[in-house]
Amino acid sequence: MQECDVAFALYNTSITNIYYPHIIALIIFKLILIISVSPFPVFIREMEVGKIFLIFLLLAMVFGLVNGLEFTEKDIASEESLWDLYQRWRSDHTLSRDLTEKQKRFNVFKTNVMHIHKVNKMGRPYKLKLNKFADMTNHEFRNFYSSKVKHFRMLHGSRPITGFMHEKADNLPTSVDWRKKGAVTGVKDQGQCGSCWAFSAIVGVEGINKIKTGKLVSLSEQELVDCEKDNEGCNGGLMENAYEFIKKNGGVTTERIYPYSARDSHCDSSKRNSPVVNIDGHEMVPENDEDALMKAVANQPVSVAIDASGSDLQFYSEGVFNGNCGTELDHGVAVVGYGATHDGTKYWIVKNSWGTGWGEQGYFRMQRGIDAKEGLCGITMEASYPVKLSPDNPKPAPSTDEL
DSSP, X not given: OOOOSSOOTTOOHHHHTSSHXXXXXHHHHHHHHHHHHSOOOHHXXXXXXXXXXXXXXXXXXXXXXXXXXXXXXXXXXSHHHHHHHHHHHHHHHTOOOOHHHHHHHHHHHHHHHHHHHHHHTTTOXXXXXXXXXXXXXXXXXXXXXXXXXHHHHHHHOOOOOOOOTTTTOOSOOSOEETTTTTOOXXXXXXTTSBOHHHHHHHHHXXXXXXXXXXXXXXXXXXXXXXXXXXXXXXXOOOHHHHHHHHHHHTOBOBTTTSOOOSSOOOOOHHHHTOOOBOOOEEEEOOTTOHHHHHHHHHHSOEEEEEOOOSHHHHTEEEEEEOOOOOSXXXXXXXXXXXXXXXXXXXXXXXXXSBOTTSTBTTEEEEEOSOSSTTOGGGTTTSEEXXXXXXXXXXXXXXXXXXX
16 A cells, blocks of 8 residues: 555654653652652651652643654744754654755755744644654655655555445444554654554454454554565555454464564464454445445544645644645545544554654644545545454463563
8 A cells, every 4th residue: 555654764663752751750750769668748648659650641741742852933033053963863763964964954954944844824724843754854854764655556456346334323422542542553753664554444343353353452563564475565455455464364363562663574374373352344435425434434543645745744733724735645544533623634544663753642633524536635535444244362371461
């Protein structure tokens, strides 16, 4: 399906995703220990540790929501202030540059800063920020993080015809959020590998497994990258191929057993032969049908393909995205809910695989209910979901007690 970020050689994403939230968590833990044993004032000592933890957790969430570098008019008033802003951004992303490359990247950075500033002044329902892509041109971003799903589909066959088990669903809730129902694992990061198709499919399987068994298990994208041969690993793939592999393989193992490495490797049969969660197949959502997609999402998380090549999505930070984008599908994500804002703007809740430092802690809200039948960014064109008919899963091997 898609080569989403095929050869991201300019960035070390494994480093850029190890920052302040982890430090904050450590500080919170130490503070709780100190407060619980130290002679603090009575009103603090009498508070339950759980309540103290919740307070600090909320503070950590506030800090964690700052997923990009803020800047003001003063920061962009001169070449010197822009250079200082660039240096601040670089310090957050631990990038090393020689002098020539640094100047080249600074020029790109300036262009992106001005684009972000311009868009944010337009009063749109979404905001942009300087994130880890801030010194990439949009052309580079598209090359590293996208290819053409249509091209991949042409090479690998037409869209399969399947049933649609949710066709007769009615009386749908006005909003759904599978995160609140405990059916979505934490946001992951595909890193330097174009494996968005695997991440998208795994969200679907993790979700339906939780719905059927009551257990949320983080599953292995790397097993799909290494072992699913109808797709092309870090060079792209189709979510429905991933679902078929999981069905034929008797299931998929956990992320702990087969951890993610962000590169193509030989299939590890010893890990592959330890499936933990199985499915009975998959179905395609009727294409170009927003009502059908809504029916599916009301029942489970759904894999979708979108056109993610636009510069506004590149720097998206928060709000309901309704920016310019086409229908050249190039990125696999998962719809994990839908809802509406206080002013009635309808949106999809979409889980991405670019880490928590992008968007709304790794998620974005995309406008739904638009006139185009393909949906915004083609979101209704290529949607699918796994089918799991019973709560039964493969019997885990003795080594898989700790999932």
